[in-house]
Amino acid sequence: MEKRRKVANPLALAVLAELLMEPLHPYEMGRRLKEHGRDRNIKYTRGSLYMVVEQLEKAGFVTEHDTIRDTQRPERTLYRLTDEGRDELYDWMRDLVADPRHEYPHFGVALSLLAVLPPEESAGLLNRRLVALTDERDRLRAAVQAAAEAGVLWVFLVDDEYRIATLDTEHRFVTGLIASIQQPDYVRAWQEFFGRQI
Known part of the structure; x- marks a missing residue:
């Protein structure tokens, strides 16, 4: 039986994976998802990306890391993965890789x-x-x-x-x-x- 996840959107899994390397701003996460070709498998918009980051923060999987201010852009908040987020990433990945499921194409x-x-x-x-x-x-x-x-x-x-x-x-x-x-x-x-x- 499929586990019930606090945040079940596949975009959340991609965000957790991107944050595994380093803290990022949601805009940079989106840029990297496109750069790495993950946008072919995960549909999202800029708004849905920000919403997922907010849901992950409420679930305790990511937290604010730093706020960057520079003269050319508005203030940007960088997010980092929490220990709970790292555990969720690995548990979710193990589930997806090992357990076949019907996806209703x-x-x-x-x-x-x-x-x-x-x-x-x-x-x-x-x-x-x-x-x-x-x-x-x-x-x-x-x-x-x-x-x-x-x-x-x-x-x-x-x-x-x-x-x-x-x-x-x-x-x-x-x-x-x-x-x-x-x-x-x-x-x-x-x-x-x-x-x-x-």
Whole structure:
């Protein structure tokens, strides 16, 4: 069973990880999340980032470290990780890495209801999906190769490698699904069942 966390937003986990290295201002956290490519896996806005930092502070996982004033920018508060925050980071990471969980992807919802679409339309839409999957997979492969050639350590590319493997698997699945949808037996069964509903 999944643990109930004081702050359960995945953005909070990324903030805790960024603060593991050094105290930071939320703006700098956001800049680093983008720089490290974590914004591909974690959706956030500047406002949501500040809100998560506030929630982490209330939970006792981060605390104010220092306030910086300089003439060009407004006052900035740096936050640091507390001992409780470090424990939460490691516990949460251990949970996520070790325990599989169902994540309710949108495509899974669409697949569970796919029979409502006519077979020809389904096949056309799935072919569009194949093109998009191929484009994303090729783009990611090129980015990973460029990063590896630039000397980026493999562990910093593992999330992209995982996404590539997921895209490869989905591509094979969708290709097979299109073939199944186009089978005359399925088309006939769909017309008998849903043809009257249209």
